[in-house]
Amino acid sequence: MTSTREPMPAEVRRERMLALVQEQDFVRIAALAEAFGVSVVTVRGDLDVLEEHGLIRRVRGGARAAPLDTQNEPSYEQSLGSAALEKTAIAKAAAKRVGSGQSIVVDAGTTTTFFARELVARRDLTDLMVFTNSTSVAHQLEPAIPRFTVVLSGGTLRPLQRSLVDPMGGRILENIHADTAFLSCSGIHPDTGVTNINIQEAEMKIRMLRATTRHILLADSTKLGRTDLAPVCPLSDLDLLIVGDNATGAQIAQLREYGLTVELGELTD
Secondary structure, eight states: OOOOOOOOOHHHHHHHHHHHHHHHSEEEHHHHHHHHTOOHHHHHHHHHHHHHTTSEEEETTEEEEOOOOTTSOOOHHHHHTSSHHHHHHHHHHHHTTOOTTOEEEEOSSHHHHHHHHHHHHOTTOOSEEEEESBHHHHHHHGGGTTTEEEEEOOOEEETTTTEEESSSOSTTGGGOOEEEEEEOOSEEETTTEEEESOHHHHHHHHHHHHTEEEEEEEEOGGGBTOOOSEEEEOGGGOSEEEEETTSOHHHHHHHHHTTOOEEEEOOOO
16 A cells, blocks of 8 residues: 655754764764655765754764763754654644734744744635744745735844844834734743743734734744743733644643643644
């Protein structure tokens, strides 16, 4: 019987390769090609990407693990290869919350980039107005034009996250009133609320909250229980949190005790 399963997205494949390398310390290229059903050329390309982002170290015939410096803010590329399955599930759940004729604001982040892809896949969506400060999100949405209208916020490019921030980052957001904000974060905690590792990014998120009626946060399980440098908002400002299925029951229950509505994004076969 012929399988109808879609090819594994490159980000998911690289995440799983990274997990294998970290688990076994050394993995051969031929073994990875066999494990993932791809060519050795594809594996070499994936390993090149992982090495560029400091996640592995290429050696003759394969790859070894290279631990990250956890004191630094991870780059967009590093985050893109982390928790890809969770982010895909979160993105699919979030995309179901969008309807034709709506206006939405989408911030910069890897989870929101996955979300943008899922919006494009929704062929039923038309007349959608999207404001974003993410060059990656805008790029992902481009194939949906003219079904979608995509507006970049303007501002100063922050290459680490492919985002637009101050100076000049908030003028459009100060002059619109959109339906829903879809935001990412680097930390969410019952006591400290939503936080972000970078102050400029946090300021843009705050503006997006002010420019919208409904607020939906997209966060994989690594963000739960964490507090970072810059506050964004208390939990009471959120209408919905969508998390991945790696979140524990205790983590979800604790957030719900504080009155937050939590939805679990799950991938189905």
